Amino acid sequence: MSEPSIERGLQALRAEIDAPVAAFFSSCVHCGLCAQACPFYLETGDPKYTPVLKLEPLRRVWEREFTLWGRIKAGLGLSPKVTDALLAEWEELLYDSCTMCGRCSLVCPVGNDLQYMIRKAREGMVASGHAPEGLIGAAVRAVQTGSPMGLQWKTLEVQIRHVESSTGLTVPVDVPDVEYLVLLSSMEIINFPEYLEAIARIFDHAGVGWTLSTDCFEATNAGVQIGSKDIAATLVQRIVDAAVKLRVKNVISPECGHAYTAVRWEGPNLIGRPYPFHVYHIIEVLDALRAAGRLRTEGKETDRLSLHDPCNLARKSGVIQEQRNLMDLVAENFVDLEEHGRYQWCCGAGGGVSSNERADALRRAAFKRKKAQIEAVEPERMVTMCATCRTQLEEGLEEFNMDIPVVGLTEMLAEHLVEK
Amino acid sequence: MSDPMAFLLWVKGPMFNWALAIFALGTLARLLEIFLLGRRPNYAEPRGGEWGPGLRTVLTRSVADPGTFQRAPFDVLVGWIWHVGFLIALLLFIPHIELIQALIGLGWPGLPNPVVDAATAVTLVALVATLIHRLRHPVKRHLSTAEDYLIWTVTFLPLITGYLAYHRLIGPYPLALGLHILAAEIFLIVLPFTKLTHIFTAFIARWYNGAIFGRKGVQS
Numbered sequence: 001m002s003e004p005s006i007e008r009g010l011q012a013l014r015a016e017i018d019a020p021v022a023a024f025f026s027s028c029v030h031c032g033l034c035a036q037a038c039p040f041y042l043e044t045g046d047p048k049y050t051p052v053l054k055l056e057p058l059r060r061v062w063e064r065e066f067t068l069w070g071r072i073k074a075g076l077g078l079s080p081k082v083t084d085a086l087l088a089e090w091e092e093l094l095y096d097s098c099t100m101c102g103r104c105s106l107v108c109p110v111g112n113d114l115q116y117m118i119r120k121a122r123e124g125m126v127a128s129g130h131a132p133e134g135l136i137g138a139a140v141r142a143v144q145t146g147s148p149m150g151l152q153w154k155t156l157e158v159q160i161r162h163v164e165s166s167t168g169l170t171v172p173v174d175v176p177d178v179e180y181l182v183l184l185s186s187m188e189i190i191n192f193p194e195y196l197e198a199i200a201r202i203f204d205h206a207g208v209g210w211t212l213s214t215d216c217f218e219a220t221n222a223g224v225q226i227g228s229k230d231i232a233a234t235l236v237q238r239i240v241d242a243a244v245k246l247r248v249k250n251v252i253s254p255e256c257g258h259a260y261t262a263v264r265w266e267g268p269n270l271i272g273r274p275y276p277f278h279v280y281h282i283i284e285v286l287d288a289l290r291a292a293g294r295l296r297t298e299g300k301e302t303d304r305l306s307l308h309d310p311c312n313l314a315r316k317s318g319v320i321q322e323q324r325n326l327m328d329l330v331a332e333n334f335v336d337l338e339e340h341g342r343y344q345w346c347c348g349a350g351g352g353v354s355s356n357e358r359a360d361a362l363r364r365a366a367f368k369r370k371k372a373q374i375e376a377v378e379p380e381r382m383v384t385m386c387a388t389c390r391t392q393l394e395e396g397l398e399e400f401n402m403d404i405p406v407v408g409l410t411e412m413l414a415e416h417l418v419e420k
Numbered sequence: 421m422s423d424p425m426a427f428l429l430w431v432k433g434p435m436f437n438w439a440l441a442i443f444a445l446g447t448l449a450r451l452l453e454i455f456l457l458g459r460r461p462n463y464a465e466p467r468g469g470e471w472g473p474g475l476r477t478v479l480t481r482s483v484a485d486p487g488t489f490q491r492a493p494f495d496v497l498v499g500w501i502w503h504v505g506f507l508i509a510l511l512l513f514i515p516h517i518e519l520i521q522a523l524i525g526l527g528w529p530g531l532p533n534p535v536v537d538a539a540t541a542v543t544l545v546a547l548v549a550t551l552i553h554r555l556r557h558p559v560k561r562h563l564s565t566a567e568d569y570l571i572w573t574v575t576f577l578p579l580i581t582g583y584l585a586y587h588r589l590i591g592p593y594p595l596a597l598g599l600h601i602l603a604a605e606i607f608l609i610v611l612p613f614t615k616l617t618h619i620f621t622a623f624i625a626r627w628y629n630g631a632i633f634g635r636k637g638v639q640s
Binding site for chain 1: 449450453454455456457458459460461462463464465467468477478481482484485487488491492495499557558559560561562563564565568612613615617618621622623624625626627628629630632633636637638639640
């Protein structure tokens with residue numbers, strides 16, 4: 001890859017402008033309602049975090065180069081240029097103060113999909129050399145080692161041995177022609193090893209054929225977060241190669257939000273062709289097993305539980321009812337947060353914000369929106385299905401001395417399986 | 421053009437034709453600028469359709485979700501009031517309908533003049549409120565550019581001049597009417613080159629929004 005430069009940045013922004021972007025910028029009336037959907041604005045009160053303003057570099061390229069009137073204005077020197085200094089200033093706005101949660105996209109009265117454009121604008125930031133250090137590090141590690149945290153197969157192998165000894169089951173590795181290739185996230189392997197054990201037990205219970213792949217176990221995609229199609233495509237291609245090599249029918253994205261967006265929605269477009277397999281989030285697979293009567297459970301959680309919908313899963317992918325079906329299966333005292341499903345509030349850590357140390361203060365500020373939602377229903381525990389959300393909820397609740405443990409839905413389900 | 425009658429004839433004649441031509445060509449250019457860009461093919465397996473959800477969002481996005489209404493009741497209410505009032509004044513005032521009928525041959529029933537008059541008065545007050553809100557609200561003030569204030573003026577002028585002409589508050593009448601028509605012409609001329617294009621493009625934007633989310637199985 002050539003060195004980043006303002007010219008490459010501008011070229012990347014130009015390449016991202018399509019009919020929806022032109023329709024969106026043509027329609028913005030500066031009403032500012034997007035700010036009312038943004039945890040970063042609402043919890044800091046600083047109007048510079050108004051979502052549509054974060055798109056100013058992309059908007060300027062559109063106006064100056066893609067509209068007749070803008071070209072005339074640019075010719076007369078009336079339309080400001082996109083400079084290196086502007087992009088440097090916007091780095092904080094496009095990365096530190098945006099999780100690409102997409103809530104503004106659902107609220108904008110003229111219908112602007114702002115999150116769609118933030119994702120695009122980040123391409124220009126990477127190409128011009130204005131991405132945060134933390135994300136660059138994660139992306140480099142992901143390309144070089146296969147994991148954004150630099151985690152290697154031998155670490156996972158240790159986990160696999162633990163799971164095998166505690167369950168008495170065999171964790172299938174590199175088994176061809178099975179139904180599902182299971183992907184994981186490094187954060188899950190390090191912070192939440194109970195996920196892999198839960199999968200092993202549930203799939204054994206339901207008689208599902210599955211495997212891990214030594215070629216590729218990582219589902220997350222630092223390229224999608226940082227905004228580099230090249231890196232994103234490289235990472236997706238590894239998953240496709242592993243799935244094709246093992247001739248699996250389906251690939252399962254783990255309890256992670258952005259991995260699902262990356263593999264399910266962006267992946268085929270990154271590599272420029274449809275997949276020869278289907279992609280599901282683990283929650284979709286579990287709900288399908290439930291609907292088919294293949295999950296036999298006993299007993300229910302009796303404490304007051306509430307649910308955090310990961311943005312990438314609910315608002316951005318339509319997986320909303322599935323987790324509620326599963327909650328009903330194993331919880332008798334489940335209460336939804338007031339604004340949930342497609343209107344849920346982001347935890348504040350997604351979209352690369354949690355990998356960007358510089359954004360720590362903003363990330364903690366944005367969490368206050370989620371905290372207020374949780375306080376309103378007073379659950380005894382929170383349930384979620386994304387390792388990044390879960391870590392953010394755990395850290396945030398601890399910071400505010402709120403004694404509310406956070407559990408993953410998959411592992412909670414595994415605890416209620418009928419013993420064979 | 422010191423003669424009010426000559427002024428009126430000019431704004432109703434050559435100036436009107438120019439304004440319509442600039443509006444029509446400018447809007448066409450703007451729409452072409454959007455649609456000719458197209459979209460890249462999408463290879464991801466869809467979870468839902470595009471057309472249905474897109475069209476639904478075109479309609480449903482007119483109504484704010486309950487949370488947004490709670491957080492920004494002024495924007496939602498006053499925004500609705502002045503848009504509806506503006507449309508009543510524009511499309512349901514009988515002389516306007518007669519003009520449109522003469523131009524394109526399509527007509528519809530209007531509202532009694534006192535009703536349109538009241539709607540116009542409410543709209544004027546609401547528009548002044550939006551201006552004060554724009555000047556005072558931290559987000560709006562931070563977002564606002566010269567264009568935002570220009571567009572507020574361009575939107576306010578046809579209403580206020582129409583209101584003054586109808587009530588014979590400025591005279592002579594040919595001058596008052598001429599100023600109103602000129603204000604409407606300025607609106608038409610400015611429309612394709614400013615955020616006033618949202619009158620058309622907001623429906624396109626909403627469709628794309630609904631289609632992008634709809635394909636992923638979410639009704640936006």
